[in-house]
Each structure stands twice: as structure tokens, then as C-alpha cells.
Amino acid sequence: MDTSSLFKIDSSTHFLYRIIDVFILATTLFIASYLYGVTFSRDYLLVLLSLVLLYAYIGESVALYRSWRVGRFSRMLMLLILVHSACFLLIFSLLFVLKEGATFSRVVLLGWYSSSLLALVSWRISAKHIKAWRRRRGLSMxxxxxxxxxxxxxxxxxxxxxxxxxxxxxxxxxxxxxxxxxxxxxxxxxxxxxxxxxxxxxxxxxxxxxxxxxxxxxxxxxxxxxxxxxxxxxxxxxxxxxxxxxMHARIGSVGEMDTLSVFESPVYGIKDFYKRTFDILFSTSVLLLISPLLALIALAIKVDSTGPVFFRQNRYGLDGKAIKVLKFRSMRVQENGAKVVQATKNDPRITRLGAFLRRTSLDELPQFINVLIGDMSVVGPRPHAVAHNEEYRKQVAYYMLRHKVRPGITGWAQVNGWRGETDTLEKMEMRVKYDLEYIRHWSLWFDIRIVFMTLFKGFTGKNAY
Known part of the structure; x- marks a missing residue:
């Protein structure tokens, strides 16, 4: 919790923002169809209702309405643009897949997208300037x-x-x-x-x-x-x-006694539903997309060295419960006991193919199966070997709080350069620092941001071997 979180739009303003957004989405579609001479049929009404529902789902899941923070107005506008574009892209994609594109005018749909986006951004900017104008004149201070x-x-x-x-x-x-x-x-x-x-x-x-x-x-x-x-x-x-x-500063209760959370997962209730939905949809899409690559890597591993294709390592998952994490085998050994030696540069245990797989993080791809079955998440603190957990939980403060959320394939620490070997205590402390920062500030938008950062700089690194 930071100082800026003290300032939030009250519930009535939350409601007003939602109502105005729905009004703009509906009105701009009506205007676009009218100007182009297209009859507003039941098909257009169904598309409008679908978009509004999708807008509500994605908007709530990325906190578009719930938490407008001081000093983050530009970020809120960027989030609005991303949510808006994502919703329209999904609707357009769905129409294409269902072969319903010919039913609708492209000019109307594109005009609807651009005009509604301009209106949504404009009214937010106007509201901000009107508030500032009133305050400068000493009104409602x-x-x-x-x-x-x-x-x-x-x-x-x-x-x-x-x-x-x-x-x-x-x-x-x-x-x-x-x-x-x-x-x-x-x-x-x-x-x-x-x-x-x-x-x-x-x-x-x-x-x-x-x-x-x-x-x-x-x-x-x-x-x-x-x-x-x-x-x-x-x-x-x-x-x-x-x-x-x-602390996450969430007030709860036991009977008639109020409680204040100090160590607690930020992913609870409907938030867990949002995150799990994202994990299932994302992991399913990725597995379908990369299935030929998975088969090719599996074949290459069998040709390169003797041993199984997959390495199943014991890790701690959500709430510290044991899980089996899947990886493509990259070593000649399969250490999984009370003592596990981390991979180092030019490690003789690593196979020729394994060195490439580890540098490019391709050895981690089977973990999308872990995500699909619910043991892991697409984004979260990277799971460490059980032996390393037991070692570092005694040396790094709040280390086990990493397990308040599901472990992830990628994470905030990894995209900030803290991946690979942790040969010093300081490196592990920095990794834990970023992991806890992720947990404190979690949102679905934060997950999406980390996924995009991973695509550009999270797969490789100087410490990955």
C-alpha cells in the first residue's frame, strides 16, 4: 500500500464512469450506422451487448474503474486505450472466426471503434480539467x-x-x-x-x-x-x-471482529477467477500454437542424449504445497533430492542442446501444461527447487511470502534481470524483493504487462545457463 492509494474515486463516481462509458459505446455505434446509412439491426445490437459485457469483464479485471491513483492519469488513459482496443479486437476476431464479417459494415465498425475511443478519452480529460479549474477557483476545496x-x-x-x-x-x-x-x-x-x-x-x-x-x-x-x-x-x-x-490493507472479519490483512494473497474471490481464466485461455492458446515446436524439441532431446524428454522437479506451489514442475531435460543428471546444485556457466552437466534450451528458456515451455492444470500461473514468482527454498527461507526475510500466489513461468523479477543463477545471497534478496513487489501490486493488467515485457527481454539473459 502506498501513499497514492489513499486517493480513490468514490463509489458514486465509479458508477458514473461505467454509465457514461456504456452510453458512449452505444451512442457512437448508433451514430456510425446512421451516418453510413446502415439499418441498426438485431445483429448490431448483439455485437453492442457483447462488447459492453466484454468491456465490463476486462475493465474490472484490470482495475480500470476501481482504483484511479494520483499521478497515474496518463497511465489510466493508456490502460483505457488498451482495454478498448483489446475488446474491439476480440469482437472483430470472433466475427471473423464465425464467418459473420459480411453481415456488418467494416466502415461502421471501424468508425465505431475510433469515434468511441476518441469520446472515452476526451471526456476523461475534460473531467480532469474541469475538476482542476474548479479547485483553482477555490470551489469544493x-x-x-x-x-x-x-x-x-x-x-x-x-x-x-x-x-x-x-x-x-x-x-x-x-x-x-x-x-x-x-x-x-x-x-x-x-x-x-x-x-x-x-x-x-x-x-x-x-x-x-x-x-x-x-x-x-x-x-x-x-x-x-x-x-x-x-x-x-x-x-x-x-x-x-x-x-x-x-500489508495489503484489506479489512475482513471473523464474526463481529474486524481484521486487517498483513500477510495474505492479493488474489482472492473474483480476482482469482480473472487470473485463472486468463491462465487457462493463454496456456491453451500457447500450447496449440507451439505444439509442433514441442514435438521437435522432444525429438531433438532424444537424439542428443540418453534419458527422458521431460524433467519433473519437486517445487513449492501455492501456499507452499508440493508440485511437480515440468521442464525439457537439459542435463545429463536429474537432481531432485535434498541438495540441488544450481547450474553455472559452462556446467559440465548440461547437454549441448540443453545449453541452448536454457539460454532461450525453451526448456520452460512444458510448464504451460502446469498452468493449464492449475499448479502454476503464466505470471508469478519463479518456483525454486525445494532444497533451495529450505536454504533461503532461513536467510532472506519474508522469503516464503512468494508462495502466497501460484508460481509463474515468468515474473516481475525475471523481466527486471533477476533470472538464472543466484550464486550470492544478494541476488536472491533482489529476486525476492521484486517477487514481493509483484504480489503487493498484482492486477491482471500487471500480468499482461509482464507477458509483453517477457516477449521482448525476458527469454534470455546474462545469468541464464
């Missing part, structure tokens, strides 16, 4: 104060300054430390002590109070919250480094 001139507090203040459309007018920081002990760049913003901030909130002079104190100041935080319990001020707690890096 909220007066806020920040308790604690900490790193997270300074980042919060900067976000408010950079995004005037949010409507926050920050009067400054309140901290019990003197100006001399604070950073030079921000100490002019120090307006008083924490006690003064509490008094201002009690007097109704601020509408929001952000507490940016470290979690170690538990008693101080509890005191502030208790004293503001009989006021109407909004009190928000900004997590410090520890909580920001460990």
Missing part, C-alpha cells in the same frame, strides 16, 4: 492538516501540491520536533505542534487530518484518534515504511 513531518508526510504533501484537482488545501505540518530538527526543504511549512493540530480539528478549522507518524508512536496515535472521536473531522492514517511494505 477541503482544508487538511498533516500530523508528522515524516517521509510519508512529505510525499503526501507533494501529491496534494501536484494534483490540485483533488481539492485538498493543505495548511501545513504539525510536529512536536523543532524546526531545526526537520528538513530544510519543508520546515517553513511547520505550523505548530501536534497538540495545536488536534485543537484546530476540534474547533472545526480542518476537515481532514492525516496522521503520518511512525507506527512505533502507537500511544501518541491512539491518543490523537481518541481525542478526535467526538468531532466530525475525517482522520486518516498514512502507513509508515513497515506497514507500507508488508
Amino acid at each position: 477541503q482544508t487538511v492538516a498533516i500530523v508528522g513531518m515524516t517521509k510519508s508526510g512529505m510525499q503526501l504533501h507533494q501529491q496534494m501540491q501536484d494534483h490540485i484537482e483533488l481539492g485538498f488545501e493543505c495548511i501545513g505540518f504539525f510536529d512536536d520536533r523543532t524546526a531545526e530538527r526537520l528538513g530544510q526543504g519543508y520546515k517553513h511549512l511547520l505550523k505548530g505542534s501536534i497538540e495545536q493540530a488536534v485543537e484546530m480539528a476540534q474547533q472545526g478549522k480542518v476537515s481532514k487530518l492525516y496522521i503520518c507518524l511512525p507506527m512505533l508512536a502507537e500511544r501518541r496515535i491512539a491518543d490523537i484518534i481518541q481525542r478526535l472521536g467526538d468531532t466530525t473531522v475525517d482522520v486518516l492514517l498514512v502507513p509508515d515504511f513497515l506497514l507500507k511494505n508488508l
